[in-house]
Amino acid sequence: MRLPVPGPRDLLAVLERGSEQVEALLGAVPRVLALLDQAEALMVRASAAIDQVEAVTRDAAGVVVRTSGVVDRAETQVGRITTLLDDFEPSLARLQPTLEKLSETTNPDEVAALVHLVDHLPELSTRLEEDVLPIMTTLGTVAPDLHDLLAVSRELNDMLAKLPGLGRIKRRIDEQQGEDGTTAAVRE
Numbered sequence: 001m002r003l004p005v006p007g008p009r010d011l012l013a014v015l016e017r018g019s020e021q022v023e024a025l026l027g028a029v030p031r032v033l034a035l036l037d038q039a040e041a042l043m044v045r046a047s048a049a050i051d052q053v054e055a056v057t058r059d060a061a062g063v064v065v066r067t068s069g070v071v072d073r074a075e076t077q078v079g080r081i082t083t084l085l086d087d088f089e090p091s092l093a094r095l096q097p098t099l100e101k102l103s104e105t106t107n108p109d110e111v112a113a114l115v116h117l118v119d120h121l122p123e124l125s126t127r128l129e130e131d132v133l134p135i136m137t138t139l140g141t142v143a144p145d146l147h148d149l150l151a152v153s154r155e156l157n158d159m160l161a162k163l164p165g166l167g168r169i170k171r172r173i174d175e176q177q178g179e180d181g182t183t184a185a186v187r188e
Contacts, residue, residue: 005032
């Protein structure tokens with residue numbers, strides 16, 4: 001809307017109309033100046049508001065860029081997880097009954113014992129490698145030696161049985177061992 005601002009021609013026309021019009025015109029000048037001051041203040045406020053809108057727009061653009069990056073990474077992760085789930089789904093479906101049975105039958109004490117065992121696995125592994133396995137490798141050579149020792153023991157037993165008086169001692173020992181075996185069997 002255009003505000004009528006009196007020009008030089010209007011001033012001459014007013015002067016022709018009379019002094020009343022001049023007084024009204026002069027009374028309107030302060031109002032026009034006040035309106036111009038208010039318009040200037042309004043322009044300053046509008047300029048500040050526009051600056052704030054521009055700053056918010058820049059910040060929002062930065063947030064959109066960062067959010068886009070996050071969404072891109074999330075889409076990548078979702079794709080990887082989807083691939084993994086697709087790969088593991090058949091195995092997990094086959095394991096489900098086993099896992100359900102395991103969860104129903106497992107006692108917290110058993111879990112604690114398993115954790116305790118896992119804690120000791122390094123030491124058990126070391127001892128198995130350093131102590132048990134070397135002994136087990138020699139067991140193949142021990143069996144023939146034990147057979148030879150048993151054969152020698154039988155020969156010695158037969159020789160002792162032929163000595164005079166040792167036959168009765170042997171029978172007495174056999175009887176005592178038989179009674180001890182019977183007594184032990186009764187105890188069990």
